[in-house]
Amino acid sequence: MTGQSFAGELRIDLAAISDNVRRLDELAGSAGVMAVVKAGGYGHGLVPSALAALRGGATWLGVAQLSEALELRAAGLTCPVLSWLHAPGADFAAAVREDVDLAVSAPWGLEAVAEAARAVGRAARVHVKVDTGLGRNGVLHGPALTSLLDRTRALEAEGSVRVVGMMQHFAYADAPDHPEVRAQVVRFDAAVAEAEAAGCRLEVRHLANSAATLTNPSLAYDLVRPGLAVYGLSPVPSLGDHEHDGLTPAMTWSAPLAQVKDVPAGQGISYGHTYRTERATRVGIVPVGYADGVPRAGSGVGPLWVAGSRHTVAGRVCMDQLVVDLGPGSGAREGDPCVLFGPGTQGEPTAQDWAEAIGTISYELITRVGDRVPRRYVGGEPAWHLA
Known part of the structure; x- marks a missing residue:
């Protein structure tokens, strides 16, 4: 940095991030921890936060933007990385080359990932993102999901994609007792069953955000996917502050x-x-x-x-x-x-x-x-x- 900043500083305690992940790993039981480091590690710094999370026991890293995943790879991080929010024109070929897992939320995305995989000459690792009720990105559960799964099986047969995961986001992330949370879990379980019946060999199922990781161990499945809690803040302040959760703001x-x-x-x-x-x-x-x-x-x-x-x-x-x-x-x-x-x-x-x-x-x-x-x-x- 050249010159002096008069805007003070952000002091980032990387040890706190590591300790928070250890706490989340403990709560996750046998499930792994995918530390979400999107948005520059929630403002804490993408690569430093990722390294601290890995030191704390995270085995996966999650980001929203593909550029973030590629930055992690450029920094030398070799752990599994998932990127889940994409628009047409995304450089999926670079993602496949760098062994970045890609979430697929719509037919166009699946076809674009498959095309990139053909060009690179290796199968893309895909997580199907299901919209179980949030109404945001994701393939809607029901006929749209059935159609997408049929197409993924065809692409798996040709060797361009491999469906390794299924994921969703909660609509009431900060209200773990809301009835819609349970309804979304039921829909997610049905989507997983449909994918497996179609022949998909899922390695990981993940739906637990910070709130679910802290409050509902039954939702850990294969991976938990905490974001805010990694950085020491409570995702459900109505139930208790960070100290109640055993976290330290970083x-x-x-x-x-x-x-x-x-x-x-x-x-x-x-x-x-x-x-x-x-x-x-x-x-x-x-x-x-x-x-x-x-x-x-x-x-x-x-x-x-x-x-x-x-x-x-x-x-x-x-x-x-x-x-x-x-x-x-x-x-x-x-x-x-x-x-x-x-x-x-x-x-x-x-x-x-x-x-x-x-x-x-x-x-x-x-x-x-x-x-x-x-x-x-x-x-x-x-x-x-x-x-």
């Missing part, structure tokens, strides 16, 4: 105070003066804003930690900065860290605290931090220092 976002100054009572703060000081006080300027991933919805409500005390964003979050009312006589000084969120062990806010403050989910908080904020990796080998 990401801490902090930035130094760029300026500390005394202001009089009645001073308007930030755009629109939506906040006015009630008394003479001291304010701090934090050089991060919505361009860095701080939600503008955090204006006036986002929690902060400065000099051992909790505070709240004063006024509107700006593009590059926000303001915190430190209180009269605060001893905070320029350069002191302001923590937006972390594991919460020292009293600082967590990503879940931010999520509750602004009415969103913790996933959004950790994945939206921009590239202007450098990542600093600790607790892992090798040491990674990426901008």
Whole structure:
């Protein structure tokens, strides 16, 4: 990284990721763990997170985008990798050459994968992704699935594809007791039975996300596929926080105070003066804003930690900065860290605290931090220092 970033840093605890995966592996019983490292490892860094997950016992890695799978291969990772969200034009030939497993969700995808496999001269490893009720990508259970399975068997006979897995996503991922969860499991089991009756030799069946891994061991099947929990956050905060789940948040976002100054009572703060000081006080300027991933919805409500005390964003979050009312006589000084969120062990806010403050989910908080904020990796080998 050239120059100095004033947007603070993301401190990523790779040991925490490894420990979280060990916990998930323990809960999975005899099933393997596919650590989901999509979206740049949920904002933690794709390759460093993948390596930490493997150190923790993960045997598979899962990504949404094919480019992510190819980046893992380019980094020298040889474990099984599954990519599951594709659009026409995807470089399936590269995936087949690099031994990346591919999810197939529609007839066009199956034909494109088979064509790529013929060109490469080896069979593509395919997981059929079934839409059992989410209504998102995936072949709909019923006649559409039957037709797709018939075609996969024909392509298997010619040697261009090999169906090795079947997968699905839950519609109520954060409500494990919802009746639709059980309904989706019934449909998935029926789809698996149909595939096996058609002659598919499935190596892995996987449907358990983070929530299911933590709350319902019966859904482990052959692989669990946790995402958020790998990074130490609870996917079902209504049932308990990360400590309840035996997890440790791996990401801490902090930035130094760029300026500390005394202001009089009645001073308007930030755009629109939506906040006015009630008394003479001291304010701090934090050089991060919505361009860095701080939600503008955090204006006036986002929690902060400065000099051992909790505070709240004063006024509107700006593009590059926000303001915190430190209180009269605060001893905070320029350069002191302001923590937006972390594991919460020292009293600082967590990503879940931010999520509750602004009415969103913790996933959004950790994945939206921009590239202007450098990542600093600790607790892992090798040491990674990426901008």
